[in-house]
Amino acid sequence: MxxxxxxxxxxxxxxxxxxxxxxxxxxxxxxxxxxxxxxxxxxxxxxxxxxxxxxxxxxxxxxxxLPTAANPGFPNGGFVGESKAQVFSRFxxxxxxxxxPFICFCADHQAKDQSLSVMAEARGSGLDYPLVAKPDMGCRGAGVQVVRNDRDLDRYIASFPDGARIVLQKLVDxxxxxxxxxxxxxxxxxxxxxxxxxxxxPTIIGNGRDHLERLIMDDPRAGQLPHLYLKRNATRLDEIIPKGEPVRLxxxxxxxxxxxxxxxxxxxxxxxxxxxxxxxxxxxxxxxxxxxxxxxxxxxxxxxxxxxxxxxxxxxxxxxxxxxxxxxxxxxxxxxFEQFSMLFAIGRDNRRRGAPPINLLEFYRAWRHEARLVRGYPPTD
The missing domain is CATH 3.30.470.20 (ATP-grasp fold, B domain)
Structure with missing residues (x-):
């Protein structure tokens, strides 16, 4: 229907x-x-x-x-440890x-003002500030931030280990x-x-009287999740939000x-x-x-x-x-359970077609590598 x-x-x-x-x-x-x-x-x-x-x-x-054979075109089937740029390359x-549009580059802590060279490449691809910056490997929104200028970008790059791969993508309005x-x-x-x-x-609407922290804590939903919203909005918590003005959390x-x-x-x-x-x-x-x-x-x-x-x-x-x-x-x-049943069935069918899954040791190493990287990512906006 x-x-x-x-x-x-x-x-x-x-x-x-x-x-x-x-x-x-x-x-x-x-x-x-x-x-x-x-x-x-x-x-x-x-x-x-x-x-x-x-x-x-x-x-x-x-x-x-078997799930790692579900998408033969993606590293590890896109189940764990996959590169966003490699996935996009299959388009x-x-x-x-x-x-x-996006570009991908490696953090280079030896380079001075790396943002200048990165943005030269970005502008050559039709990109300009503001941009969405995110790790090339990761899930659940880990490390995603908006960068609005060279200073933001240099700070973002510095928060990653040397050599880590970073994606810059157009900020879709x-x-x-x-x-x-x-x-x-x-x-x-x-x-x-x-x-x-x-x-x-989640959006808080100002009342012209209360500061942002009070508005968050008084909200029926946001007030139950202060660990998600207070730290992320720490620089504005004491700000009185004008009446009717929305603040996206x-x-x-x-x-x-x-x-x-x-x-x-x-x-x-x-x-x-x-x-x-x-x-x-x-x-x-x-x-x-x-x-x-x-x-x-x-x-x-x-x-x-x-x-x-x-x-x-x-x-x-x-x-x-x-x-x-x-x-x-x-x-x-x-x-x-239905989703995972489909995942295994597709993995089995692709294995029969000549796309083998990775072995358990490779699976564990990919998971451990991604988990180690994610722990070092900057906070998400």
Whole structure:
């Protein structure tokens, strides 16, 4: 059944404070509970049943590392330790046209004012400040920041180990963001959208009396997550926010960094599915994973047009609609188990087609290497 097209409100004037923090998106259900009871459980606790399901799938399909064969075009299938730049290099002409432009470089602590040479390369690729800076390897929004000038960029580079790879990407000014989880069996001509996540960026509205810290602590949701918002906004906590002025508390569209997620599956349309499928089939060796895209008008997105890809997560991507605060724990696990079942089945099919998974030692080394890098990344905006 085709989902109804949602009509987005008119775009607000970017020269003044926006009146609707989530313009161009379906209205955020403010009546819903602010957090589910499991939404911010420790990872080891929440994912224990998933690991047990993984072990069962390993026996059923014949190999614990089969997910690394799910996307033969991506390093390790895009499950762990993959380079964003290498993933983007698999894009064909059509997919590349939908991708936010980027460059990738290595931090060089011996170079003086490295930002000058990096920005010369960036401008040669049509990029200029402000830009999104992020590690070439990492997940869950780790280390993502906006850099607005050479000073910001030099400070960002200095926060990484010497030789670390960094991506600079165009700061897409489209206000809406969704995560679209795509899946296609190697034997199928057309794939489908298994999941759609609507992402809302938490916003506090000033009242002209209280400073930002008080506004955060008084907010029904943000006040339950001070560890996510206070440190990130430390330089503004004592600021009195003018009445009606919005303050966005998080930049990255990552749930673990504070973005609000809603289940958008009812809004999936055939036109959107066909548009994403055409792009996915233009990415060499890609069968399953999540597109993170930005857009200006939700109706246009549903019609499969006017959106920009900012990230593609391979086998390690998650159907993030499970982090909707209205989701039950049973349903969240059911959807995750279905996702991993598809992942193993596609890995098995690709193995039969000559794409072997990595071995367990390689898997462990890739995971350990990425974990070590992520621990040293700068904080996320």
């Amino acid at each position: 085709t989902a109804p097209l949602m009509t987005a409100p008119e775009k607000s004037d970017t020269e003044r404070p926006i009146a609707a923090p989530h313009a161009n998106m379906p209205a955020l259900d403010e009546s819903a509970q602010k957090l589910s009871f499991f939404e911010f459980w420790p990872q080891w606790l929440f994912y224990t049943p998933v690991i047990l399901w993984w072990l069962w799938l390993s026996l059923r399909y014949g190999g614990p590392a 064909g002409v059509k997919a590349k046209a939908a991708l936010a 489209q206000p809406g963001e969704v995560g679209l989880f795509y899946v296609r069996s190697p034997s199928q001509k057309q794939g489908r959208l298994f999941s759609m996540t609507l992402k809302y960026f 998080a930049f990255a569209g990552s749930h673990s960094k504070g973005a609000i997620f809603r289940d958008g599956r009812p809004y999936i349309t055939e036109a959107l599915t066909q548009a994403i499928d055409a792009l996915a089939r233009d990415i060499d060796g890609f069968y399953i994973g999540r597109f993170d895209v930005r857009f200006s008008d939700f109706k246009a997105l549903q019609e499969g047009r006017d959106f920009t890809i900012i990230e593609v997560n391979g086998a390690g991507g998650e159907a993030t609609h499970i982090w909707d605060s209205r989701m039950t724990l049973k349903k969240a696990y059911g959807d995750l």
